[in-house]
Amino acid sequence: MKNTDTAGLEKEFQDRIDRGEIIEPKDWMPERYRKQLIRMMSQHAHSEVVGMLPEGNWITRAPSLRRKAVLLAKVQDEAGHGLYIYSAAETLGADRKDLLAEFLSGRAKYSSIFNYPTLTWADMGAIGWLVDGAAIINQTALAKCSYGPYARAMIRICKEENFHHKQGYEILSTLMKGSLPQRAMAQDAVNRWWWPSLMMFGPQDANSPNSEELLRWKVKKYSNDELRQRFIDRTVPQAEHIGLSFPDPLLKWNEKRRHYDFGKINWEEFFNVINGRGPCNRERMKARKKADEDGLWVRLAAEAYAAKHPNLN
Amino acid sequence: MSSKNKPGNDLFLYLLRLGDTSLVLSHRLAEWCGHGPILEEDIAMTNISLDLIGQARILLGYASRVEGKGRSEDDLAYLREERAFYNVLLAEQPNGDFACTMVRQLFISSYQFFLFEALQKSADETIAAFAAKSLKEVTYHLRHSSEWVLRLGDGTAESREKTVQAVNELWMYTRDLFDMDSVDRNLLTAGIAPDMNLVKEKWEQKITGVLKESTIPVPPSDAWMASGSREGKHTEHLGYLLAEMQILPRTYPGASW
Numbered sequence: 001m002k003n004t005d006t007a008g009l010e011k012e013f014q015d016r017i018d019r020g021e022i023i024e025p026k027d028w029m030p031e032r033y034r035k036q037l038i039r040m041m042s043q044h045a046h047s048e049v050v051g052m053l054p055e056g057n058w059i060t061r062a063p064s065l066r067r068k069a070v071l072l073a074k075v076q077d078e079a080g081h082g083l084y085i086y087s088a089a090e091t092l093g094a095d096r097k098d099l100l101a102e103f104l105s106g107r108a109k110y111s112s113i114f115n116y117p118t119l120t121w122a123d124m125g126a127i128g129w130l131v132d133g134a135a136i137i138n139q140t141a142l143a144k145c146s147y148g149p150y151a152r153a154m155i156r157i158c159k160e161e162n163f164h165h166k167q168g169y170e171i172l173s174t175l176m177k178g179s180l181p182q183r184a185m186a187q188d189a190v191n192r193w194w195w196p197s198l199m200m201f202g203p204q205d206a207n208s209p210n211s212e213e214l215l216r217w218k219v220k221k222y223s224n225d226e227l228r229q230r231f232i233d234r235t236v237p238q239a240e241h242i243g244l245s246f247p248d249p250l251l252k253w254n255e256k257r258r259h260y261d262f263g264k265i266n267w268e269e270f271f272n273v274i275n276g277r278g279p280c281n282r283e284r285m286k287a288r289k290k291a292d293e294d295g296l297w298v299r300l301a302a303e304a305y306a307a308k309h310p311n312l313n
Numbered sequence: 314m315s316s317k318n319k320p321g322n323d324l325f326l327y328l329l330r331l332g333d334t335s336l337v338l339s340h341r342l343a344e345w346c347g348h349g350p351i352l353e354e355d356i357a358m359t360n361i362s363l364d365l366i367g368q369a370r371i372l373l374g375y376a377s378r379v380e381g382k383g384r385s386e387d388d389l390a391y392l393r394e395e396r397a398f399y400n401v402l403l404a405e406q407p408n409g410d411f412a413c414t415m416v417r418q419l420f421i422s423s424y425q426f427f428l429f430e431a432l433q434k435s436a437d438e439t440i441a442a443f444a445a446k447s448l449k450e451v452t453y454h455l456r457h458s459s460e461w462v463l464r465l466g467d468g469t470a471e472s473r474e475k476t477v478q479a480v481n482e483l484w485m486y487t488r489d490l491f492d493m494d495s496v497d498r499n500l501l502t503a504g505i506a507p508d509m510n511l512v513k514e515k516w517e518q519k520i521t522g523v524l525k526e527s528t529i530p531v532p533p534s535d536a537w538m539a540s541g542s543r544e545g546k547h548t549e550h551l552g553y554l555l556a557e558m559q560i561l562p563r564t565y566p567g568a569s570w
Contacts, residue, residue, distance in 0.1 A: 049347075049352060052346055052347035052355065053347045056343075056346035056347040056348075059343040059346055060340055060343050060344060060557050060558060061557055061558065061560055061561060062561075063391075063561035063562055063568075063570040064387045064391075064562075064570045065336075065366060065369065065370050065373070065386055065387055065390055066370070067570055068343075068366055069363060069366045069367060069370065072343060072346075072359055072362055072363045072366060073363055075346055075347075075359055076356060076359035076360060076363060079352055079355045079356045079359065080356055082352055083352050083353065083356065086352075121561055121570075171570075174569060174570060175570075177569075178568055178569060179565065179568055181565065182565065182568060287347065287348065290348070291347070291348045291349060291350070294348075294350065294410070294411075295349065295350025295351060295354075295411070296350075297469065297471050297472055297475070298350035298351070298354075298411045298465070298472070299350060299351060300468070300469050300471075300472070301464055301465050301468025301469050301471075301472030302464050302468065303468075304468045304469045304472075305463065305464040305467055305468045308467065
C-alpha cells in the first residue's frame with residue numbers, strides 16, 4: 001500500500017517537473033532527489049570555501065592597490081556564496097555542521113580545480129577568466145534548475161561571478177599589453193589552467209553516473225559535454241582577442257559542426273585529483289582542518305558567552 | 314626654510330601615517346583569508362580588510378597629490394622602504410591567534426574611531442570628507458571587534474586566558490598611537506589635525522570599559538611602552554610584510570598591472 005502511495009507521489013512529482021514547475025522546500029520530493037541536491041549543493045558550498053585559498057594566496061602580493069581591493073572583494077564574495085549555498089542546502093533539512101563534518105572527514109567532495117596551485121600573479125587572471133568562466137556556464141544552467149532555493153541562489157551568484165570573470169580577463173589583457181615577461185607569465189598561467197578548467201564540467205556524458213537522473217529531474221538541464229562545448233566556443237575567441245593561445249594542437253573551428261573541435265582530456269588526471277591525488281589536495285584539506293581546529297576555542301567561547309547572557313540577541 | 318618644514322610636507326607625512334596604518338592592517342587581516350574560525354568571520358575580516366584598503370587608497374592618493382612629485386598611490390605603497398613607512402607599530406604586529414587579531418583590531422579601530430570623529434572637523438576639506446565616510450566603516454569595525462573581545466574575555470577559561478595574553482602583549486604598542494611630534498603639532502595649530510591627547514582620553518575610556526566588561530584586567534599604567542612609528546622606526550615585522558607586499562612592482566620595475 002505504502003509503495004503504491006510513493007509511486008503515485010513520485011509520478012506526480014515527475015509530472016510537475018515535466019511541466020516545468022519549481023519545487024519548493026515544503027513540497028513533497030523523492031528522498032533521492034533531496035539527497036542528490038544536498039550532495040550537489042554542499043559540494044558547491046565547500047568548493048566556494050576551498051576556493052578562497054588559492055586566491056587568498058595572492059591578496060597580500062597583489063601588484064597594485066586597485067587589484068588588491070578587487071581580489072579581496074572577489075574572495076569575500078566567495079565566502080558569501082559558500083554561506084548562501086549552505087543556507088540553501090539547509091532548506092532541505094541538512095545541517096551546516098554535518099555538511100562541514102563530512103567535508104573535513106574527506107567524505108564530501110569539492111571542485112577539483114582548487115587542488116591546483118596558484119604560482120604567479122597571472123593565475124589570478126586565469127582563475128577569474130577560465131575557472132569563473134566555466135563556473136558561470138555551469139551556474140547559469142543551474143539557475144534554471146527545478147529546485148527553487150538553489151536556482152535563486154544561482155541567479156544571485158551568477159551576477160557576482162560575471163564581475164569575477166571580467167576582472168580575470170582584465171588582469172590577463174593588461175599583462176598581454178605589458179612587457180615580454182608579463183606576457184610569458186600570462187601565457188604560462190593559461191597553459192596550466194586550461195585543461196583543469198575543461199575538467200570542471202565533469203566526466204564525459206558516457207561516464208557521468210549521476211547525470212541521467214539529474215537531467216530527468218531537471219536539476220541539470222544540459223549534459224556535461226554540452227556545457228563544456230559551450231565554454232570552449234565562448235572562450236577561444238576571447239583568447240585570440242588578447243593574443244593568448246591554448247595548449248591544445250587539435251583546438252580548431254569546425255565549420256560543419258559550428259563548434260570548436262578539441263583534443264582529448266586527460267581523464268586519468270581528473271579522477272586522480274578528485275580522489276585526493278592532485279598537487280594541492282593535502283594542503284587544501286590541511287588548511288581547512290587547521291582553520292576548523294584552531295577556531296574551535298573561538299566557537300566554544302561564543303557559545304559559552306551566549307549561555308551566560310541568554311538575553312542577548 | 315628646509316623642505317621638511319613646509320606645511321605641505323607636514324600634511325604629506327600625516328597622510329602617510331594614516332594611510333600606511335590602514336594599508337598595513339589591511340594586509341594583516343588579508344592573511345586570515347580562508348583560515349578564519351568560522352565562515353562568517355572570514356567574511357567579516359575580508360570586509361574590514363577591504364574597507365581599510367579603500368581608506369589607504371584615498372589617503373595615499375591624496376598624499377600623492379599633496380606631494381606633487383608624480384608619485385602615484387601605488388608608488389607610495391610599493392616603492393617606499395621600511396624606514397619611510399609611518400604606520401603605527403600596532404598595525405604591523407603579527408596576527409597571532411584570533412584573540413590577538415581581535416584585540417589588535419579593537420585597539421586600532423577604537424583609535425581610528427575617535428581620531429576620525431575629530432578629523433570630521435578638520436580644516437582640510439578632503440580629510441574631513443574622508444573622515445566622515447570612513448567613520449561609518451570604523452564604527453562597524455569597532456563594534457565587531459569589541460563584541461568579539463567581550464565573547465572571548467567572558468567566554469571560556471581558555472578564551473579568557475588567550476585574551477588576557479593578547480592584551481598584555483599588545484598593550485606596549487598603544488602609546489605609539491597617540492605620540493605627537495612637530496608634524497602633529499603644526500597641523501593641530503592649522504586646525505587640520507586634532508590634539509591626540511584628547512583622542513587618547515576617549516580611547517582609554519572606551520578600552521577600559523570594554524576590557525572591564527570582558528573581565529580582562531587593564532595593564533598597569535606604568536607598563537613599558539614602545540614608540541617610533543612617527544620617525545619610521547618599526548618593529549622587525551614590517552620588513553617582511555613589505556617584502557611580501559612589494560615583490561611584484563619591485564621585480565618588474567615600471568610594469569603596469
